Structure formats: C-alpha cells, structure tokens
Amino acid sequence: MHQRSRTPKALGAGLAAVLSLGLAAPAALAVPAAPAADTDPVPTLVDGQETATPQLVTGLHESAPGSPADAARAHLAAHPERYRIDPGQLTEVAAERGADGRSTVRFQQYHGGVPVLGAQYLVHLTGEGAGQRVESVGGKYFTGLTAPTTATVPAAVLRDLALGEVKDPGARAGATVEDHGAVVVPGGTGRLARHFTVRAADPAGGGQAREVYVDANLGVVALVHDSRSSAPGGTTGTGAAKGTATGAAAGVEPATGTAPDFFGRPVKVDIGRLPDGSYQFSDLTRPAAVTTYDAAGGGVGRGLPTDLAVVHAPGPDFPAATGTVGATDAHVNAGIVYDFYRDRLGRDGLDGKAGPIVSVVNATAWGEPLANASWDGTKMVYGGGDDKFRPFSVALDVVGHEMTHGVVENTAGLLMAGQTGAMDEALADYFGNAIEVTARGIPMTDPKAGLLGENLCRTGTPEACAGSRRLDNHRTTVDDYLGVPTDVDSGGVHLNSTIFSGALWDIRRTLDPLTADRVIYRALAAYLTPLDDFVAGRNAVLAAGQDLGLSRAQLRTVAGAFDAHGIRAGWQSRIGADSRTLLRGITGTGAPAVAAGRWVMASAERPGATEALYTGPITGGGGPTRLSPEDGRAHGYPATDGTSAAWISLGGQGQDSWKMEVLTRSLAGGPVRTLYSSPSRLPADVRVSGGDIAFRASDPSVNLNRVFLSHDGGPAVPLPLPAGHDVLSVTLKDGVLGWTERWVGDQGADVYAPTVYSIALGKVTAQYVVPASKAKVGPALLTGGRLVWTETSGDGGRRTSIRSGAVDGSGVTDVVSGDGPNAPSNGTLTASDRAVTYQVGTDEQRGEWSNAALPKLWQVPLAGGTPERVSCNRGGQYRPAAEQGTRVVWVDATAGRSDLVVRDRPAGGC
Template sequence: VLDFGRMPDDARPAGSATTDFPAATGTSGATDAHLNAAAVYDFYRDRLGRDGIDGKAGPIVSVVNVTSFGEPMDNAQWDGQKMIYGNGSAKYRPFSAARDVAGHEMTHGVVKYTADFVDLGQSGALNEAVADYFGNAIEVTSRGIPMTDPRAALLGEDLCRTGTPEACAGRRLDDRRTTVADYVGAPAGVDSGGIHINSTIVSGALWDIRRTLDPLLADRLVYRALAEYLTPLDDFVDARNAVLAAGRALGLDRAQLRTVAGAFDAHGIKDGWQRRIGVDSRPLLRELSTESVAPDVAAGRWVVATAGKGAKGSMAVHTGAVTGSAEPVRLSPEDGRSHGWPATDGTTAAWVAMGPGADGNWGMEVLARPLDGGPVRSVHPGANQFVADVRVSGGDVAFLLTDHATGRSGPVLSHAGAPVAPIALPEGHGATGLAFHDGLLAWTESWQVGERTVSAPTVYSLAAGKVVAQYVVDDANAVAEIAVGSLRLAGGRLLWVETPFDRTKGSTIRSGALDGSGATDLLPAGPRPGTGTEPRRITGLTASDRAVTFAEAARGETRNTDLPKLWQLPLNGGTPERMSCNRGGQYSPVADRGTRVVWLDATAGRTDLVVRERAAGTC
C-alpha cells in the first residue's frame, strides 16, 4: 500500500535466518533495492567523500513491492525519508531493478540535505536534473559502461519487460533540448511547473560536461556545486553560475571552464534566455505562485493573489494599475491567514481569508477594501461555512455561501455595507459560477429531474428582486448531459460555455438576452484550430463591452502546443483570433475595457500576470 511519509505498519525488513535469502526477496525487488542502494552509497563515498544520503552515515531505507490502491505502481519516489519502489506490472519490472532509477531517487535525498531545491518550476527542474545526472553517472560507473555508449544517457531503460531500451527510457540526457527552443511554459498546476518536462535542458548540459571532461572531475564538479553553491530557489542560470564557481574552486583551467560554459551555452542556459523566447504581452507582476487562483481587473485596476517566491509563505492579495506606472500594493492584512480569490469593480476589492479568525476558530471570512487604501472591512465572518465566487459591483459584494450547520447553499448579497442576505432559490436547486455587474447577478442554476441534472444560466435583477432570465440547457429530452459554466455579464448580454460530457463533441459559447427572450450561439461547437478534427475544449471565458476572450486547451500537457491558449472574437460574433502568440500556458483571462485582457502566463519560465491591449491575430 502506498503510504508516503511513514513506514507501513505491516512492513518488515527483508531478512533471513540463514545465508540463503528466500526467492521472494528477488521477485519483490528487495534484493535489487539492497544491491543498488549499496552501489549508490559506494559511489558517493568513494568518488565524492559523502557518507550516505544525509552525509552522516544515516540509515538508507527502501520500501519495495508498493502498489497504489491495489493497482500496479509503475514509478519510484523519494518521499523525504526513504525510497518507494513500485512493484512493476505486465509492462515493467519492479522499479528497484534499475540502478539509474535507484541512484536518481537516492540523489533526491542527497539534494534534501544540500541545496534542498523547492519542487516548483526551474528549481524543481534542477532537482530532477541533478538526480538524473547522478542516477546515470552511478550506473555507468558501477557497471563499467563507457560514456560513448548510446545507452549511457538513458534513464530507466532496463525497466521494460518488452520493447527496446530507447522506447522504455523515461528520459534521455542527450535529447539536445534548449531553453529558447524547447522550454515548456507550464504553470504550477502542470508537473509542478514542468519540473520533469524541462529537467533534461539542465541534465543534458551536465551530461555533456561529463562526456567532455574526465568523468570523475565532472562528478566532483557537479557535486561541489550542489553541496556548496546551489540554494533552494535557484534557477537554470544560477545553476550555470554555481557549476562554474565550483570549477574555479576545484582549480579547473581556462580551457576546462570554457568547456563547462560551452555546455550550458549549447543548451541555451545563459542570462536573459527568457527574453529570447519572445513574448508579446506586458508583465504586470512576475513569478506568481499558482495559476489556479484567477485574477480580476476593472477600470484599469487589477487584483491578484500569490504567495512569496517559490510558493513560500501564505497567499496575499495585491493590486496595481494596468498601466504598470506604480509598484503593486498589498491589500490583505498580514494576519497569518491565507488570502485569495479576489475580485474588483475597479474601486473596491473583495476576497476570502482562510484560517483561524479572531475567536481562534477556522473559517472563510469575506473581506473588502478600497483599492486606494483604507480600512479592511469584514463583509461576512464565515465560521463553519464555505465561500466561493466572490464578486464586486458598485461596492456591493456577492458570493456563494454554503452553511455546513444548516445545509443551506446559494447566492448571498451585501448591499451598501449591510450584512449579507440570501437570495432564495427554489427547493432542491443549487447555484454555481456567480457573475455580478451593474445590479445584475448571474449563476448557473441546477436541479434534478429523475436521474438527470438540469442546468440553466440564470439572471437575477437586484432592482426587481427576481429572476429576469433563465435558459434551460439540459432537459429530459436531451441526448447527453452538458456542463455549463464560465458565466459573464457584458455588453447587455449573458454569456456562458456549454461543454458536452461526450468528449467527442466540442464546447459552444452562447449569448442570451438579459430579459430571457432568447439565446444564440456566439461560437458554435467545432474543431480546435489547427487540428481539423479535435473538438474544441474551452477552459475559461471572459468578456467586455466589445469582445469575448476564451481559453482552450488540448488533452495533453507535455508540449507548449497542448497548453491553454487565448482567443478573442467580437461580442456580436465573428472569427476568433489569437489573443497572444506566447507559446506557453495561458490561464484565467479577465477582460477590462474594450479588447484589453489580463491573464496568467507561464511562457517565460515562471507564471506572470500579464496584459495585452488587443488580439495579436494570426500567430
């Protein structure tokens, strides 16, 4: 059973009362784990002078024959205390059988006790790159494999029960990837910022150094950089500088240092490489900790939530001008809570504070504050309640509230600073995806009809005190259920996205009148641009008085072309154009005035808050 952080209660060390070990220790991977751990220990001790993973002769523990919820676990992992090896499957041998994999995982332990890289973005990719390098170095050294052997650069090539080593390898350190040509702009939610996807850019440079210099010198060079120069939040260029500094400390001559620098140059690891990728957006705030919390913008003012560099510390809400003429200002107080999910109308911001309140009880409090400063106001304390979809309009604050004590759930409104009041829904109805603009609230209302879920984009007028428009999307006669979301109120229309549960069919953007008199397809279902056949999957929608902007993604996440891209079309319909030609992931678009859009962009080796004034057109 997979159980990270501690040893399973029923686990017992492999052992035998005699010198003859039972055959089960071989089939389970225990023998391999023991032999490979010894090989890794010997490598670090004999070549690098390090006594074990922690450098202090601490115990080395491997857990083998691990499954994941009863299913084969085709993977291996260092969990912070020990090695975890999957039991293999019809396709793979037990993962402890591969010496390079064992070296890779144990090197993660060495990293913990040295540079201790944060597993996010470039620093996380450095963690993987160093583990790749030493995993392969350990295997080729202990088995006497020459560096000229084509298989020397393969990681995990011996694990497959069938197929060629080249096809089996999880990574290869001679894939020649570079920053400018190949860096995948993945955000924190995709492979922790691409830590595995982008690792071979660095490990390839390190492997080139090992193939060019004496291997023992290269190993000492990389280890010296890891143990003495690299730090938790370092990036690719920091790694280059650390290795060169280690080289000078080890007494490398000028020719050898040029060789080291040339290896990093060949992989594009040098100052300013992000600028050479080419981006057509303007950054407003750099290096956000997550793309999963959307920003907001109105009247040229933006709000966003982020933790410190490397996701250190609690989330905090910041604001700034789209013009970028002043430094961003922190809005949320430093009270030990996590502050996120902000919204603004251009004058006021509102957000959720999560954590212990003044009474010591954990809760989700809704706070508000003028963008230009002033006291923080508590809109709703939220004890024993769940808050979602905070929205602001004209200083009023609306959000979706679930009360765990009563079981009641639905939209609530704080008008003119008054305590929140619920907006009643019919019995058995729920609401998701709140939008709020100029005295109108919108949400997706849903209810059950037999075994089917009916969804309906709904508009509620605060002045009339009632629902003024509702568009039923899914009824008893529908062929297949449809997911409804991303509601927006803009240009006197209600906009939403419909995506069939049937993944062979694409998403549609619909536009409805605010009096309920009818809806039309603003963007009919069709193929994703450039594919011809792959259905369009819209993952986000925003709109202004002039334009609609949406994000769509492919099914994969390992290439830049798979990651979400933004498209824009006129509010009254037309042909979508690329909002930005940035090649990395583009997330959580929010529209300001006209065609201006703010979003979270991961192209430049980090997740930045960026803006464009108009669509780029054809890329």
C-alpha cells in the same frame, strides 16, 4: 522520483514564489575585486535575492584558526559589513571535513527561535590549525525578517486547511496529516507558518504526498509542493519482518548466496543468515547495511518497514520469484550505488554516516500496478511494473536516481518545487546515469549513455523506452523551458529537469568523467542550499571546480556547457513574449479583475509576504499601488467595475478574532467598508457593479450556497432559493444578477440552470435549464445584455461548448461549438461586451508535455465567429479577465513564473 510518463498531477494550490525571488538592491559589500570576466569564469560576488546578504563570495584567503565551526562563525561575525548576518540567528547543522583537508560548515538560520525555510549559509575552509583559512562563503540568509513567532490561528484550523489540499472528499476522509511544527517562510518580512505533510488515502486524491505550509496568523496556505515521496499510501504487510533494517540486532550473520535476476540469470548476492538457519536479503559486508523488503503487491507507507518481510528463503539459494519481482536487482544495484559514492566520491552511504540502505520492491498503488519508483525520505520504493514496464529496480540508473535523491536530501535538501526541484531531479538523473555507465563500462560516446531507464520497457527500443528522460536532448532554458505555473508538477520539477542535467552531462562528456563527478558532487554537498535555482547551481559547480583545482580553460569549458543550455543570469528575459507585463511574480489568490482601464490583483509585496491587493493602469504609465489596508490580514479574490473594488479578507489578531470578510473600497482610496463577516464560512465569487455587490456564501443550516446582495450600499442579504437548490457561481452587471443554479432532478441526476435575476424587479427573469445530456455547466457571465456559460457533454466525449442566452429569456445561441477544432477544454471563461475569451488545451495533451500543448487563450466575437489566439506566448496561459473590446489580462507562466500580462487585441495565427 522517477516518472516514466512525465505526467505530474496538479496540486490544487499555488506555490509562494520563494524560488523566483526578484533581485534586491544589495548594500555595498567589502569583498575582493573580481577578476576580468574573460580570464576567470568563477564569479567573485553574487548578490543575494531579497536580502542584503550575498549569495556567493569566492576568492577569499582569510585566516580562520580554531575548530571549523568556531572559525566559520567567527569569520561571519568579523565581517558584518560584508555579510549582514547576525551570528546569533545561526545554528550549525553540519560540519564535514574531506580527505583533501577542506571543511564545509553549514548553518541554518533561525528567526526568534523558529527555523527559516531553506535559509542555510555555508562557509568553506582549507587547511587546519593556525594555517586554516576561509576560501569562500555563500547560501541563503534572509535579512529584514520581522514576522511574529507566535501563532494566532487555532491549530485545528491550520490542520484542516492543510488537509484541504486533498481535493477529493473520499481521499480526504482517510488522509493522514503529519505536523512538522513552525517554520518561517522567507521573503520580505517573512511569514510564520505551520508545516504539514498530507497524504491522500487513495488514488482519487492524487496518490501523492504534499508538503503544505499554512500561515499561522492568517489561516491561508502560504506554500504547497509535492513531497519527495511518490510511494502509494497505506501499509499492507505480508507477515512479520524477519530481521531489521540493519540485521545486527536480530543476530544476522554475513553470508553469500545466489539469486536469479529479473532475466533468470544467477547472481552472487551478499545476504544474511538468521539464527534459525534461514537467509534474507541483508548485506552486512559494507559499513552501511543494505536490506531489501518485499511489499508482496501491497502499498507502502512512509518510514522504515515494520510489517513488511525482508526477502527471505530457507537456504542460501533464492527462488525464481525473487528475480521476477525485482528483488535481486534492487539488492545488487543498491550495493553498486553505495560503492560508487564511497569509492569514487568518499561518501559513506546516503546520509554520509553509514546509515541503513533500505529498498522495498513489488509495490503497487492500492492494488493497481505501479510503474514508478521513489525515495520517500527513508527508503527506496520500486513498483513491480505492468504490462509495459519491468520492475523499476531492474534499471541500475533508476536505482542510482532514487538513491541520489537520498543523497540530495541529506546534503543540499533542495525543495521539490520550480527550478530548485528540477535541479534535484537533474542531479538524480546525472548520478543515476553516471553510476550505470561507470559500473557497466559504457563509454560516454555511446549513444545510449545519456538515456535514463532505457531498459525498463518490455518491448521497443531503448530510445523509445527512455522517451524524454535523456541527458543528450540539448534542451535550453530559452527554447525549451516549460512554462507551467506552480500548481502543475510543482512548477515543472520533472518537466524541466533535463535542461540542467543536460548541462551536467555535457560537462562529463567534455572533462574526465571522474573529475566531473567529483566537481558536481562537491557542488551538491558543499555549495547548494534548499532554495537555489539553475543559475545558483551553475555558480555552485564553477566554485566547486575552482576548489578542486580545475584550470581556467576547464572552468571555461564548464561555463560553456551551462551557456549552451541557456543557464546564465537573466535567461528569463531572453525568452520573448508578445504581451506586456503588468505585475511580475504573482503569488496571491484569485483571478485578476479588470474594468475601465484598471486592473486589480492579489499578490504579495514580496514573495512570502502577506497577500495584498494592488491596482494599476492597464495601459501603463504608472506602477502598481496598494489597495487593501496594511492590517496584517490576507486579501484576495478581487472584483472591480473600474470605480470600486470588492474582495475577500482573511485573518485576525488572535484565535478569537480570526474571521473571513467581504470588503469594498473605491479605487481612488478612502475608507474600507465591511459587507460580510464569518468566523468559519468562506465567501466566494465576489462581484461589483455600480452601487451593487454580490457574492456567494454557505448557509450552514442546509449546507448549500446562497447569493448575497448588497444593493446601493445597503447591507448584504441572502436571496431566496427553492429548497434543495445550490448556487455554483455569481455574476453581476448593470443591475442584473446571474448565477449557475443546481439541484437534484426527478431521476436523481444533477440539473444545471444558468439563471438571470433582475435587481430592480426582485425576481428571476430567465432560467435556461440544461438538458440532462450535459454533464457540467461552468460559471455564468453577464455581458453585452446576455448571459454566457459553458456546457460540457456527458456522453463520454467530454466536448465543451460556449452558449449565451438573452437576459429576458428570449433564447439561446451557440458562441463556440464543442465539435469545432478550437473548442474550449474546460469551463475557463471571461467576456467583454464584444468578445468571449476561453482556454484551449490542457496541462498535458495527448500524453505529451510541451509548451505547445499547455493551455492557451482563444477569443471569439460574442455573437460567434472564427476563434483567434489571444497571444503567441509559448507557456501556459491561465485565469483570463476580459476588459473592454478585445483586451484581455491573464496570468502567464511563459517565463517559468506567474506574471500578470495584457494584450489589447488577438495575435491571430501563431
């Protein structure tokens, strides 16, 4: 995808950290001895992550006669102590032999007949016949998988959970769900999931397809990330298609014509002549047919067009409108990109098999101007632009970028998430620019050579038009990696791409460009696998360079380019932070719960494993211990008072036993007690204090939420509420309940009221009805004898204030004014008996993405005062939980993953 504004949408659910797996202790491996680091920068052995199988082994020269596939399988089977691989779990998915005599065999791992997500292992051979030898092997193969391969959650429930990733109800009503079948999400023992592609029905749902993996035995989302496609949903054609994607089936014959480009200049075009004597944009002069369609201002669905018209004219000279919508540029540029890959790199088309190359121009987003472009798995889709941008097909580098996504999908298949997705975008950036400078004869020393999409803007300089999409911006991991969580831009796939593409571009500027292109293409086609990160990408390029005969000096130059951009093993540890890490790589649900020097957090034993609850000391001195039972269910959304914890559990042993429960247990151990169970209604906002536990759950008879209370160990019972009143949040402390109540007022508008309820008296003791000018009231919190909440104005200014009210109803005070310089940005709030901690900033601020603009935590005394920064960590700071005094625990994304961290007092100014 090519994003001009670099403003990715939030996804609404966390991504299992399959892309930031911790290093497992590998078994001893029988591999050649590694040369000294100062003589050979190519690693001889790279240990696997969360697996005993090595990620990369180079420097092999071992005989492997037979067909490449048979030889590769036999080689792996002959060295079980080296690779720890069961060849019976491998299925060959590709075997390619290059003109240089090298072969690459790509295997897919299966577990019990179910494919393992991203698990591909590759064997590289050279020579043929009796002289054929294995040079290197590597990839991802996950040992220790024991996940069941039979689903227990009903298929309809799995589909509905996937559909729930579309958060807007209107968009959800018309959304489509495509079922791709079962897959094992790797990590630890793995987890069986069902893979769906969900596409929202209109822009309110984000306009972006999402890949959703739902745990088939727990009924929870295990993994979600953006699809490759950013094309608008729906299909609105403008007449029957003339011809087909290949043209041959309709009797189309090769012809030549002229057509104006976007600027009105006549261009020679290879076209097709139909039997009726008319002409269309079908280029049949290459092995891969190139066809260009016109969306005529409509939306474009996934798949090859069936009800869109191929660009068409009665004669071989096409009208001016052909250029205005960007059709001529798309058609000609697609041919240039094809020629680059075939002539320079030896690749026949996007799929490597001369498959059809299809472009669609003049697309909109549900009738609104579309200033973007995408590859959707089968074709390129180009927006018609708007008052600021020209049609996106006008830029050759953008066309090269989108078509390279097709090459990536048909080779490494990089997952569009985290560093892996950023590397996909980086490769598309690199080859898009390489194609343009090669075709246009632009020297690498030209200051504009590293700009992407610099010719798209209708006004302004090329530099301003390219903005942050430039490969010469010298970004590094340590200084510039944007610390966003996995639900923002799928973990920064666009935000962090130029760190990696910048290193690749430096290689191209240092080495001969043709040599660089061939090395980087070989790394993509022969070494990278779907879950690789930046460091794996570095190793892939170095190994490819060794294959292609680069000298040690050249290989050191390549390594130096990656070093200059901070892409080297362990780079996350060099970023620096002023917080202390309690738990690394959070993958579970819900905010942390803290009290009395203890923390409770939902995470996984290993990425991809079942979510479980862990607890540990805030002050250190002991590692995390498991709190939830090992029952195969998912456990999350915890609460604690420092003595006991309560949480939500989901799962079951069969379709009839799947349920959602509220559980509780002492932090010291002992039996787990069930407070509430439902086969369909998810409880929320679990709170615990002393012997009391409260939570929200839906009342299906009125489709509204009710407060449930378990007092002093008794059963959980709902509290009465006036008819038509809903509960939006629950808080509990020292025998007092609080919640935010909502109902429809006399004027038809929602009325909000933070409310206090005395458990001992069995009645409401305070209710603060918020004025109608306030558009939204956030969750309420009880602390220090007061109820604290946020109010967001509804007058268009969207100012958020923090207020507190006495529990006896005696009055309200302002804690933080919405007009202040450090006012809250949303309803994120936590409080101790001394201080209130809240969030300032958004994931994008003032249209510019930077670590400085990412959400940061601020703290202010409960009685009001001057806010201070909680931490100077540069990345995004999320899900805070206040303990005693000024201590705060939160989820921090500075290191490019989500870690549970703590600070005892504010950092002050940063």
